[in-house]
Amino acid sequence: MQYKPHSYQAFATSFIIEHPESGLLLSMGLGKSVISLTALWELALDYFEIGRILVIAPLRVATDTWPKEIEKWDHLNGLTYSLVVGTEKERREALVSPAFVYIINRENVTWLIENKLFSFDCVCIDELSSFKNHQSKRFKALRKVRPQVKRVIGLTGTPSPNGLIDLWAQINLLDMGERLGRFIGGYRERYFMPDKRNRDVIFSYKPKPGAEEAIHEKISDICISMQAMDYLQMPELVVSNVEVEMNEKERSMYDSLKADLILSLEGGDIDAQSAAGLNNKLLQMASGAVYDENGVVRRIYDRKLDALEDLIEAANGNPVMVAVWYKNSKECLMEKFGAVLIEDSESIDRWNKGEIPVAIIHPASAGYGLNLQAGGCHLIWFDLIWNLELYQQCNARLWRQGQKQTVIIQHIVTKDTIDEDVLVALENKDLSQEVLLKAVKARIAS
Numbered sequence: 062m063q064y065k066p067h068s069y070q071a072f073a074t075s076f077i078i079e080h081p082e083s084g085l086l087l088s089m090g091l092g093k094s095v096i097s098l099t100a101l102w103e104l105a106l107d108y109f110e111i112g113r114i115l116v117i118a119p120l121r122v123a124t125d126t127w128p129k130e131i132e133k134w135d136h137l138n139g140l141t142y143s144l145v146v147g148t149e150k151e152r153r154e155a156l157v158s159p160a161f162v163y164i165i166n167r168e169n170v171t172w173l174i175e176n177k178l179f180s181f182d183c184v185c186i187d188e189l190s191s192f193k194n195h196q197s198k199r200f201k202a203l204r205k206v207r208p209q210v211k212r213v214i215g216l217t218g219t220p221s222p223n224g225l226i227d228l229w230a231q232i233n234l235l236d237m238g239e240r241l242g243r244f245i246g247g248y249r250e251r252y253f254m255p256d257k258r259n260r261d262v263i264f265s266y267k268p269k270p271g272a273e274e275a276i277h278e279k280i281s282d283i284c285i286s287m288q289a290m291d292y293l294q295m296p297e298l299v300v301s302n303v304e305v306e307m308n309e310k311e312r313s314m315y316d317s318l319k320a321d322l323i324l325s326l327e328g329g330d331i332d333a334q335s336a337a338g339l340n341n342k343l344l345q346m347a348s349g350a351v352y353d354e355n356g357v358v359r360r361i362y363d364r365k366l367d368a369l370e371d372l373i374e375a376a377n378g379n380p381v382m383v384a385v386w387y388k389n390s391k392e393c394l395m396e397k398f399g400a401v402l403i404e405d406s407e408s409i410d411r412w413n414k415g416e417i418p419v420a421i422i423h424p425a426s427a428g429y430g431l432n433l434q435a436g437g438c439h440l441i442w443f444d445l446i447w448n449l450e451l452y453q454q455c456n457a458r459l460w461r462q463g464q465k466q467t468v469i470i471q472h473i474v475t476k477d478t479i480d481e482d483v484l485v486a487l488e489n490k491d492l493s494q495e496v497l498l499k500a501v502k503a504r505i506a507s
Contacts, residue, residue, distance in 0.1 A: 063134075064095065067292060068505060069292045073287065074097075074103075081213070082212075084232070085215065086220050086497075088287065088288045089289065093187070093216045097214055098140065098162075101114055102137055105161050115183070118164065143155045145164060163181070170202055181209075184203075184212070185214040190217040190221075193227040193231055203234060218454070219453055222490060223490065225272070226265075232284075236283065240279040254268075277500035286502050287502070287503050288502075289461070294462075295462065297468070303474065305364040328357070330354050331346075332354045343478065348390055352389070369473060380419075380437035382420045383440075384441070384444065394419070401419070403422050434463050439471075440455070440470045445472060445474070
């Protein structure tokens, strides 16, 4: 297929070529893969600046999206690739196969480096925000070999889903500490102050006055942001909430667990054990079922299932995708509606052909990079999640360029429960991230 880049795509490609360290904060649907591959083709086959390129991506994006993008576009002819996934034997064979681009899933980055198999002069990290945890093995491993690399490209649409504290590790992989400091401790000390804490234990940090602007200024020379709404004809989006309520008995059970961290039931207690555990148990209960101390599912009520049934019926035969977080929710949907889990290439193809009336998507396993807009336009959140990054990525599977219909996103919310708190938190995090994206917004001459 012939590639006719939009002006923003040509700008972004040039930005990568001109900046050995580049962070592209591109919202979903802008074509970050073809933008990056075009730059990599020029750097490898035109300028001869790089020889071995490592692309790091979520597993399904690594196996499906990147290979298809390389094969799809005529102008990438000659940019050979090798897919470094599968068994260890298959991965080792892929690494010695002649190619310019080696594509690996992020879970195998630590294996690659610990086994001294890293020999790349350019690294492209798809979903850079998955390296935001400075304590993770994958971050530590990649940071160790970062000095060997001449060029690094970081791609993400959600650079600070939990606040600016997330930026340090990501920027560190780009510039080795030049802008935000070599160590996370120094970064915190300069720009943040303790927020939520329990005596000496600090749970979260908040920016000092003026810190946000200072951080934005520090990274603005190597990072640009682009939002789909600014450059693409995006489909119309309608977002709404569908409320359900607990009855008096169910409310009493919910309030008891919330107050005491334990709920006594015949056959096994619901024991939260900690504040974090309580948060999870309350979210389970808000969705209608909760796991007891023996791992047994205890159904509390079915009103979310009833509301979902009404929404499916109202869709009038049009395909519906339902986002769930808990295994029990998935099983209930499969049993009640014959729903099909989107989990592999076969189910993705079936969905896009309109062959699945009710599909299930798990935000953590199918939230990144998958093109699902051809199969439907209706997404329903059955289980709500705190994670803004996964929430936005999951929504973008349907609300993206190429979608022909108005996209409908609905949240089934249990009134006066933690569900409502989650929606407020997601909105607040999004506002904070939006400030960052505006600060490093690309300025393209018309």
